[in-house]
Amino acid sequence: MKSYFALVRGSFMAIMMYRLSFFFTVIGNLLYIVLLYFLWSSIYRGVETIRGMSFNQAFVYVALAGSIFTMVKTWADWEISWHITSGSIIMDLVKPLDFQFYFLSQTVGFMAFNFIMIALPSALVLLLFFGADVEMGVGLLFLPAGLILAFLISFAIDYIIGLTSFYTESIWGISMTKEIITTLLSGALVPLQFFPDAAQRILRLLPFQAIYHIPLTMLTAPNLDVRACLGLLGTQVVWVVLLFLAGRLLFTRASRVLMVSGG
Amino acid sequence: MNDTVVHVDHLSKHFRILNRREGLGGAIRDLFSADYKTVRAVDDISFDIQAGEIVGYIGPNGAGKSTTIKMMTGVLKPSDGTLLVSGNEPYANRRRNAQTMGVVFGQRTQLWWDLPVIESFRILKEIYRVDDATYEKHLGMFNELVDLKALYSQPVRKLSLGQRMLCDITASFLHNPRIVFLDEPSIGLDVSVKSKIRSVIRELNRAQRTTIILTTHDLGDVEALCRRIIIIDKGKIIYDGPIGKVTALFGAYRTLKVQIHNYKEGTSDQLEAALGARFGGDAAIAVEHTETGWTDVTVNQDQVPLFDVLRFVMETLPIKDVRIVEISMENVVQQIYDGALK
Amino acid sequence: MRTLLHYVRLYVLIATQYVKARMQYRADFWISSVGMVFTSIATVFVFWVLFHSIPDLAGWSFDEILFIYAFYLLSVVPLQLFFDNIWQLRFHVVEGSFIKYYLRPINMMFYYMSDMVDLKGWVQLALGVFMLIYASQRLGLTWNLWRLGVLGMALFSSSLVAISILTIAACATFWIVGSFPVMDLALKIRDFSPYPMTIFDGFFRFLFTYLIPIGFVAFYPSQFFLRPEQVPLLTYFSPLMGIGSFALAYFVWTKGVNSYTGTGS
Numbered sequence: 001m002k003s004y005f006a007l008v009r010g011s012f013m014a015i016m017m018y019r020l021s022f023f024f025t026v027i028g029n030l031l032y033i034v035l036l037y038f039l040w041s042s043i044y045r046g047v048e049t050i051r052g053m054s055f056n057q058a059f060v061y062v063a064l065a066g067s068i069f070t071m072v073k074t075w076a077d078w079e080i081s082w083h084i085t086s087g088s089i090i091m092d093l094v095k096p097l098d099f100q101f102y103f104l105s106q107t108v109g110f111m112a113f114n115f116i117m118i119a120l121p122s123a124l125v126l127l128l129f130f131g132a133d134v135e136m137g138v139g140l141l142f143l144p145a146g147l148i149l150a151f152l153i154s155f156a157i158d159y160i161i162g163l164t165s166f167y168t169e170s171i172w173g174i175s176m177t178k179e180i181i182t183t184l185l186s187g188a189l190v191p192l193q194f195f196p197d198a199a200q201r202i203l204r205l206l207p208f209q210a211i212y213h214i215p216l217t218m219l220t221a222p223n224l225d226v227r228a229c230l231g232l233l234g235t236q237v238v239w240v241v242l243l244f245l246a247g248r249l250l251f252t253r254a255s256r257v258l259m260v261s262g263g
Numbered sequence: 264m265n266d267t268v269v270h271v272d273h274l275s276k277h278f279r280i281l282n283r284r285e286g287l288g289g290a291i292r293d294l295f296s297a298d299y300k301t302v303r304a305v306d307d308i309s310f311d312i313q314a315g316e317i318v319g320y321i322g323p324n325g326a327g328k329s330t331t332i333k334m335m336t337g338v339l340k341p342s343d344g345t346l347l348v349s350g351n352e353p354y355a356n357r358r359r360n361a362q363t364m365g366v367v368f369g370q371r372t373q374l375w376w377d378l379p380v381i382e383s384f385r386i387l388k389e390i391y392r393v394d395d396a397t398y399e400k401h402l403g404m405f406n407e408l409v410d411l412k413a414l415y416s417q418p419v420r421k422l423s424l425g426q427r428m429l430c431d432i433t434a435s436f437l438h439n440p441r442i443v444f445l446d447e448p449s450i451g452l453d454v455s456v457k458s459k460i461r462s463v464i465r466e467l468n469r470a471q472r473t474t475i476i477l478t479t480h481d482l483g484d485v486e487a488l489c490r491r492i493i494i495i496d497k498g499k500i501i502y503d504g505p506i507g508k509v510t511a512l513f514g515a516y517r518t519l520k521v522q523i524h525n526y527k528e529g530t531s532d533q534l535e536a537a538l539g540a541r542f543g544g545d546a547a548i549a550v551e552h553t554e555t556g557w558t559d560v561t562v563n564q565d566q567v568p569l570f571d572v573l574r575f576v577m578e579t580l581p582i583k584d585v586r587i588v589e590i591s592m593e594n595v596v597q598q599i600y601d602g603a604l605k
Numbered sequence: 606m607r608t609l610l611h612y613v614r615l616y617v618l619i620a621t622q623y624v625k626a627r628m629q630y631r632a633d634f635w636i637s638s639v640g641m642v643f644t645s646i647a648t649v650f651v652f653w654v655l656f657h658s659i660p661d662l663a664g665w666s667f668d669e670i671l672f673i674y675a676f677y678l679l680s681v682v683p684l685q686l687f688f689d690n691i692w693q694l695r696f697h698v699v700e701g702s703f704i705k706y707y708l709r710p711i712n713m714m715f716y717y718m719s720d721m722v723d724l725k726g727w728v729q730l731a732l733g734v735f736m737l738i739y740a741s742q743r744l745g746l747t748w749n750l751w752r753l754g755v756l757g758m759a760l761f762s763s764s765l766v767a768i769s770i771l772t773i774a775a776c777a778t779f780w781i782v783g784s785f786p787v788m789d790l791a792l793k794i795r796d797f798s799p800y801p802m803t804i805f806d807g808f809f810r811f812l813f814t815y816l817i818p819i820g821f822v823a824f825y826p827s828q829f830f831l832r833p834e835q836v837p838l839l840t841y842f843s844p845l846m847g848i849g850s851f852a853l854a855y856f857v858w859t860k861g862v863n864s865y866t867g868t869g870s
Binding site for chain 3: 021022024025027028031032034035038039041042043045047050051168169170172173174175176177180181183184189190194195196
């Protein structure tokens with residue numbers, strides 16, 4: 001456990017070394033919120049609610065989706081792919097650490113940094129300067145757990161994508177496809193409520209909405225009760241377990257390829 | 264016609280570097296810090312190099328070698344002083360300078376990674392506007408030196424390090440440059456490939472009287488190729504002259520590396536004192552304990568027979584392991600500071 | 606003129622070799638192309654979802670937005686095809702391998718960009734053409750030689766603007782350690798260029814028209830075709846904007862290249 005903690009601390013420190021880059025990250029995220037504000041203002045020009053969502057709800061939803069994006073973007077797929085194609089994976093495999101948890105702990109540092117330095121300040125700016133409101137209900141109590149589970153799901157997907165590098169060199173294409181599918185079908189760009197009803201029914205069966213739509217529901221849906229929240233968390237837990245197991249299964253198969261072909 | 268290819272006069276290069284703090288708190292404070300220090304990477308150096316010379320430009324890590332090369336190749340702008348390469352100021356006339364020089368960096372190829380070797384040569388021909396006759400003539404010459412033909416259809420990424428280096432070196436002579444910079448050409452290669460590379464360099468130098476500046480860690484390269492060497496340390500030139508004197512110096516010295524059982528703080532000082540008492544107290548023997556756990560006993564064989572020292576050490580202390588190595592670059596520099604060349 | 610010809614010959618030589626070499630990785634080419642298809646239609650998909658619930662966006666219909674987006678796709682094709690190495694710049698600079706671009710007697714920006722031809726650009730080209738034709742048909746736009754000429758001119762200017770914005774952002778790596786956020790910021794802003802600039806007001810309309818002129822990547826030039834009766838005067842300055850911003854980008858590049866010190870000793 002201690003060695004994993006050292007990895008977390010290391011990745012956190014590494015980011016702090018970059019001075020100006022940090023300021024640009026903050027500015028970038030603020031500007032993004034502003035652009036979204038303009039876009040959604042013009043979408044809501046002249047109407048009160050669309051598909052049952054008020055402007056405030058929809059704006060908070062997509063703006064905070066941006067914050068969640070910075071948190072759950074692990075880059076683990078690129079990282080793992082780089083380790084595999086460069087051959088340095090051999091060095092990872094001889095370490096007495098579990099491969100999946102090794103990469104997980106490396107990304108936790110980034111996640112913590114992005115949460116504290118980007119997601120949280122963006123959310124505060126949103127509440128203080130844009131006059132946006134979140135639902136002050138039980139949903140907020142479940143939010144921390146919801147966010148952590150969202151991060152784990154995102155990592156588990158990135159991990160699986162990264163492992164495809166055992167079979168093909170084209171991580172760019174696969175990763176971009178994953179990226180677009182994840183953001184489009186999860187509510188990261190448009191609230192799930194805006195999709196046609198038939199589409200919504202399908203999207204709710206996929207893991208992507210568990211990354212964005214579920215935590216954002218906790219923040220924006222009025223009158224959530226404890227049972228509903230537990231249901232949401234339950235859905236996330238199921239996806240975490242399934243995707244982590246899938247990743248481990250794929251690794252066992254893929255590393256056999258490595259043993260045979262010699263990398 | 265003036266035969267000076269490189270003219271360096273009171274040349275300096277300074278860098279401003281941020282003072283970084285340690286630890287997590289330090290990293291956070293660094294976000295707002297403006298605490299800089301000036302580093303004199305190259306500090307007031309002067310020399311001239313004539314056409315056809317092969318000069319070894321050597322020194323320990325961080326001595327200012329690369330900074331000098333970067334200035335001569337037009338990458339860095341000098342902070343102070345005069346620098347002329349083939350009559351050009353490299354930084355001000357980067358493209359004109361590049362036309363008359365060739366460069367090889369040992370660790371990274373400048374050929375096109377995914378392309379077959381011959382295609383890299385064709386592109387270089389186009390870049391330097393080499394005419395067909397010269398191109399054919401040079402390729403013919405390279406073929407005699409190295410069996411390049413066998414490699415032509417291979418993509419660069421599939422070549423071995425040695426093959427790649429040979430291609431890189433010959434490629435740098437393709438446009439008939441007046442001067443070629445070779446940075447660590449034999450790094451990471453085994454002995455037979457090293458000697459092949461050295462003979463190719465020697466031939467290429469002879470063919471067109473091309474001036475060559477060689478930077479290296481490998482004293483063997485210098486010994487095999489250069490008549491003149493320039494040694495730089497901490498940005499200053501500490502030796503510029505014929506190689507003979509220096510060869511004599513590092514030729515005579517050997518380092519005895521010993522691992523001492525139960526090594527304690529001060530053991531190396533006691534050993535040095537004991538050796539001084541036994542063999543005489545001058546600079547003939549130096550003892551230093553290194554971080555790797557080995558104790559280095561550096562011996563001038565002209566004054567003290569190495570094996571006498573070895574026998575004495577083995578009798579005085581419990582020794583686990585022994586190795587004898589040639590003197591390192593750092594040792595040579597240290598010897599020069601200690602006045603060995605005076 | 607001789608120099609220009611020299612560069613054209615050189616580029617064709619390098620590019621054909623590069624394409625030949627890349628074609629050995631055929632699987633990668635197809636998978637990357639699929640990724641590019643997804644990337645290129647993502648924004649259209651968002652609009653498609655949105656227009657299920659709203660009749661228009663700031664007075665622009667779905668077909669008009671589609672037209673602007675098609676224009677946008679076409680104007681980023683040169684950036685994708687010929688300037689894609691810009692994304693590698695920070696790695697080259699940090700690892701010190703950027704030094705090799707100083708060592709040849711040719712223009713550095715040319716040499717640097719010639720190192721990579723991004724073949725995925727063909728996807729944007731194909732999708733752009735397809736969407737442009739589709740949207741034109743839906744909007745009842747007719748094309749003649751004169752209008753195609755204007756389109757070519759407009760795309761030329763727009764592509765220069767798109768190239769310049771990303772180039773300037775990438776150059777940040779010469780001065781900032783870890784310059785990815787700058788690049789990311791530029792990309793986020795660029796992603797807003799297919800939106801009607803009329804959704805912004807005051808300061809931000811000014812910003813995206815004059816300072817970071819993403820309005821000129823797609824929105825302003827496409828007005829020539831969408832609403833020719835009310836083209837803002839500004840739109841006629843598109844070529845000037847394109848050339849001006851590229852000159853600025855080249856200036857920043859030169860400054861950055863000159864301030865590079867390389868890594869190591």
